[in-house]
Structure formats: structure tokens, C-alpha cells
Amino acid sequence: MNAITISNLKKTYANGTQALKEINLEVTAGDFFALLGANGAGKTTVIGILTSIVNKTSGSVKIFDIDIEKDHMAAKKMIGVVPQEMNFNMFEQVQDIVVAQAGYFGIDHKTAIRDSEIILKQVELWEKRKSPSRTLSGGMKRRLMIARALINKPKLLILDEPTAGVDVELRYGMWEYLRQLNAQGTTILLTTHYLEEVEQMCKNAAIIKTGEIIKYDRVKNLLQLLEQETYVVHVEKIQAIETIKMYNPKVIDDTTFEVDISKKERLNDFILKISNAGMIVTDIRPKGNRLEKLFLKILKQ
Numbered sequence: 001m002n003a004i005t006i007s008n009l010k011k012t013y014a015n016g017t018q019a020l021k022e023i024n025l026e027v028t029a030g031d032f033f034a035l036l037g038a039n040g041a042g043k044t045t046v047i048g049i050l051t052s053i054v055n056k057t058s059g060s061v062k063i064f065d066i067d068i069e070k071d072h073m074a075a076k077k078m079i080g081v082v083p084q085e086m087n088f089n090m091f092e093q094v095q096d097i098v099v100a101q102a103g104y105f106g107i108d109h110k111t112a113i114r115d116s117e118i119i120l121k122q123v124e125l126w127e128k129r130k131s132p133s134r135t136l137s138g139g140m141k142r143r144l145m146i147a148r149a150l151i152n153k154p155k156l157l158i159l160d161e162p163t164a165g166v167d168v169e170l171r172y173g174m175w176e177y178l179r180q181l182n183a184q185g186t187t188i189l190l191t192t193h194y195l196e197e198v199e200q201m202c203k204n205a206a207i208i209k210t211g212e213i214i215k216y217d218r219v220k221n222l223l224q225l226l227e228q229e230t231y232v233v234h235v236e237k238i239q240a241i242e243t244i245k246m247y248n249p250k251v252i253d254d255t256t257f258e259v260d261i262s263k264k265e266r267l268n269d270f271i272l273k274i275s276n277a278g279m280i281v282t283d284i285r286p287k288g289n290r291l292e293k294l295f296l297k298i299l300k301q
């Protein structure tokens, strides 16, 4: 069964911007799916249409076989949304925010109180249940957005940049939690700027470019396109650089150079070679945004 079936979907905004040209996309129930694309590609528009915030121009969208146009409320009940922008009342208390959301779905108050406790404990916000949301840290606010999206027990959870502005440690915790939700049967669709997020969690991904789906594949296959990675290496002092010329070194300054290392080679072998050359490594990290590199590779195909 499909969690999402998008057929011939078009969207032209009132100002004439053709945001979606004619999209076809299927997301299988149980998938952990990434919708990827540069800014302005059309991701938010797709999510907006799935969640009935944006009106489509033509085409059809089904959520678990329910046409969003024919049975808008039934489709809505299947979905939990975590938008990019924090949009809760900053003065309202944490638990009240989650309980109020239940009201929109016609969930009775007693059930809402009980379920909000379960969810707030899961996202580790139970201690903060009486705090006004404005007093939460950025990561906690994100978790509150997720808790609120889960109160109607959605079969499909949609997250627009779930870890934007969340620091690395919290990001890992959030990945783990989302993985658990997916393992328990929730279909998840997310948009992200971080390739690691896709690598860590997603099974399939589609890449959207100026309103068209240009690629749809298993994440594993997409990642194979990134066979080479450029690393920035910091050493105490560059020396005998010619002994590592197979890595195509590019010297930046006395202590910094860049190298290209193929996925098939081990980073360890490279480090051994520079140690043998007498250099002491102080830092080594991948250069730039790998997701952007992946887009460039795909565009060149």
C-alpha cells in the first residue's frame, strides 16, 4: 500500500510562479522517505498540498488511498506535520499546546491528557510540561513540535527540516527517536539540508528541481554517486606533500591542504601515508555540503 500517491500534480501560485510542473510520486507505507532539493525547488509546496495548506492547481493526491479532495478530514487525521517555522503560542505551556492540538482532531480531553503524557515523556519534555514554550531551548522546541504532531497518532509523519538549528548532540537523539517511530510502523517523509540525515535514516529519496522530480531511488544507490569526497586536512606543518600526490593534494597554506579520497579507499590508509610523510594531523573533515555535491552530480548525469 502507498502512504502517498501523487498523480500529475501541478501548482501555479497566484503570481504566476509555476512551483510544480507535473509531479508523480509514490511513497510506500512504512517507508522513511526524503524529499530533497535546493531552495525554491518546490518541497514546501508539495508538503503544503499534502497537508491541505496549499491548494493544488490540478492533479490528485491520496494519503493511504484517501483522496485529500474527496475526504479532506479523513486524510488530515492520518497526517502529523512538523513545519519548519515554530508556530505555537510562546506563552502557552508545553502540555497545553499538545492537548489543544488534540482538540482539532476531536480527541476527547481525557484521552488527550493521557496521550500527551506518554508522548511528552518519549520526547523527554515531561519535566517541562508546565513551562511556557518560549522558555524552551531550540532543540526542546523542535521536540515539542514533534510531540504536537504525534497527538493524533498519525500513520504518516511529515517533517520539514526537522533538525534545522538543532545542535549535533540533540540531532542524534532526534534521529534515534524518528527511527523508532518508523520501526513501529509510522511512515515518515522529511525534507533536509543534511545528507547525513538521509544516510542515517532514509530508505528512499526523491530529488526535486524547479518543480520536477528528477530522481527517485534507494538512498543506498544515490550515495554511490558520491564516490569521492574532498577532505580539508590541517597539519602542524606541511612536508613531503609529493608522497601523497595520488590523493590530488591542493595546498591552501602552510598547515592546510585538501585531498580527494575515494569511498573505496580507507581514510585510515590516507592518515597512515601522511604520518609516514612526517606530518602530524590536527584536524580532518569533509569539505562543504555533500548534499549540494550530490545535486551537482545528478544534474551532470
Ligand code: ADP
Pocket (backbone or CB within 6 Å): 013, 014, 015, 017, 018, 019, 037, 038, 039, 040, 041, 042, 043, 044, 045, 046
Ligand atoms: P522549497 O520548499 O523547495 O524551497 P517552495 O515550494 O517554497 O520551494 O517554492 C517553490 C517555488 O514557488 C519558488 O519559486 C517559490 O518562490 C514559489 N513560491 C512559494 N510559495 C509561493 C507563494 N505563496 N506565492 C508565490 N510563489 C511562491
